[in-house]
Amino acid sequence: MKYRDVLIEEITPEMEGKEVRVAGWVHAVRRVGKLVFLIVRDFTGTIQVTFRVPKEASEEEKERYKELIKKVSKLPLESAVMVVGVVRRDPRAPRGVELAGKDLVVLNEAKSPLPLDVAGKVDAHIDTRLANRPMDLRRPESQAVLRLVSLAARAIREYLYDLNFTEVFTPKIIASGSEGGAQLVPVFYFGKTAYLAQSPQLYKELLTSSLEYVFEIAPAWRHEESDTPYHLAEFISVDVEMAFADYNDVMKVLENVVKRVIDYARERGGRWLEVLGHRPPEVALPIPRITYKEAWEIIKAEGFDVEPGEDFGTPELRKLSEVLEKEGKTSGGFYFIVDWPADVRPFYTKRKGSDVVGGKEVDLSESFDLNWKHLEISSGSTRIHVRRELEEELKRRGLSPESFEWYLKWFDYGMPPHAGWGMGLQRLMVPVAGISNVRLATTFPRDMKRLVP
């Protein structure tokens, strides 16, 4: 059975008089006297179908229409249907068209009541929405966010292809973690304990010594105990790594990626942005950079008590970004913090001399975070490419070089200088799609509380 020969958005006034077949869901039904108005929805839009008994028709045909009208008027909302109708111009209708209904087949009748309101604008609580995600995703707003996620991934890839990057698929089952063990998710692998990759870090680094410019968009896992709107146990990690490059080179790639995603959302995702009533920020390049030291001084001046050399928390970043926005030192809310203290960065981060912060000598590194307002979107650095330095950094963090030997030994054979970054795709969607929780940019989120649906 051919369920459709056209998508709803493809029906135009120029098709007047043409018989079409659409498939979708019962979005609304309204009976007015002898007429019944049905709104059908597919993933491209909605259209009104009017069923009426034709004046010129055999008695038999009139009888069929009466039955049809009776059937349509009783249709439960969200039932899956196939509708045959004739295109009719109607200047009052959205997009100027409606269908004169000729036939309708119920493909799957929905039970009532629905677990979640689909057509209405009433926003259910996020827990209710996520528990009923298959139904929640019938809401145009929910779908719009996931369409923008798809568009973002596409924009990122197209930009990186232009720069000669190879898309890679690195292993997700690994023998040891890249950032230390606390958040590792254990896997039982052919009778052995292994872990899920927290990031493709060590693998993408190794690949710079052959494919040189590599990227990956893939799941990554952290046993994240923080139950915030911005943390997931399974997230989509966008990873870039470049041979013969330093952190300045990869910051340029990153800011262009962000700009490309936003441009793409505007140019090709305008319709989804409209559904969401959201305008992504305007980003002009370069995105401003401030050093850790400058950031620390602003935060200190605002009355926060952060030790020189320590990481910043959300309240500090919230205040910092307010100050920077006021001073015009962000680009649409985005800014880089560069040259972080070496001790708060992962072991593979290249050092960069030292500086006096708050009266204290702090060892720095060639590293950066890209933030949007208070939210860390991406982290990156120049990586160490000298084996001896890596061994020192591992030891300094209480990690054993022996357990990283599978990675370290390749640094003996001409490992190139390299740099890269990782970005949380769902976090990027906070400014791009205007969502308040990264779970809304996820089909079926996984966190401390959620393993189903």
Added chain:
Amino acid sequence: MKYRDVLIEEITPEMEGKEVRVAGWVHAVRRVGKLVFLIVRDFTGTIQVTFRVPKEASEEEKERYKELIKKVSKLPLESAVMVVGVVRRDPRAPRGVELAGKDLVVLNEAKSPLPLDVAGKVDAHIDTRLANRPMDLRRPESQAVLRLVSLAARAIREYLYDLNFTEVFTPKIIASGSEGGAQLVPVFYFGKTAYLAQSPQLYKELLTSSLEYVFEIAPAWRHEESDTPYHLAEFISVDVEMAFADYNDVMKVLENVVKRVIDYARERGGRWLEVLGHRPPEVALPIPRITYKEAWEIIKAEGFDVEPGEDFGTPELRKLSEVLEKEGKTSGGFYFIVDWPADVRPFYTKRKGSDVVGGKEVDLSESFDLNWKHLEISSGSTRIHVRRELEEELKRRGLSPESFEWYLKWFDYGMPPHAGWGMGLQRLMVPVAGISNVRLATTFPRDMKRLVP
């Protein structure tokens, strides 16, 4: 430090006289009298750099060149270097150019001997190659395969975008398997036992009830005990699922995907195919379809003893594909087997009456495999969209509907008729890249024996 201002493939004869900076690896060094010839390799190609003491130069400058020549001639193979040189036309050189060397900086000296020969053509055993994968990937042939994998993923996505598909990212940590439990990989998730997704099957199905046309390219896992050239414990699964479609619709999408990948490999990956000395098969559409019944009869006639209604093994498929190729019933080696016995397909497969096979009444299904020669590349079907039928199929297979309730309950709310398929990306690379083992299309393969590197 700026390591490069040009990639090797970007250097053309038209740039004669221009000073350029390249970065890469020492591919070969040859000293001839007072000259030294260095071949540098980056991921785009190789170039010869000739170092000679200039005739017109200060004594100091001549001394610097002599030191440089001494340094270059002692460079261990595969060391990472940065080279400054002046472009010189040379009709004898590949692509007509070489560099007159002016300076060289060793960025990371390689130890010798190397664990694997990079420049040579000697093929090491696959186990040696995979154990030394970071070094193996420096070989142009190894890189070429991964470049073609990247290109294949790109071709697939671009075709599906054109058809209005949304790329989705479904959860990889799941509460229960979709195909039964034997090959599930257990995960320890916040104190609970969960599993790694064997496929996004049930999630992509649920998404057809909102986003309708969805696809995903992502890792999937099976505790695969078969140690063959075609099985991996972690593989890249290409998944497509369409609402309001049946198996004929999605077979059309699949054959176009395969054709697009091969066209793309030829048009944009010609260089990698040349490195591999491989020509992918010519595929004309439609790819021929034979029914299970027809296949069974051919296999039977060839003397194999397969019960009517049973699945085929590799020897049977090998013979079948030989017969079909001889009769011109494949397209470049590809063919569909359709209408499989319902009992050898997963629970979500829609039934399709019955037929007499080998004198026995066999219940059939709206299902297909796409094979290339003896190799199953993809599997798909029309799915069941009626809850009651799903429950029956689960019970028939000894699975409990209760444990699938999180999935089944959404079939109560207008689940659309739908169909789809899954394809092993690495398997598709067997005909596309001409490889003999799916591990060669994988950065760092995972199987029974391999957890590192």
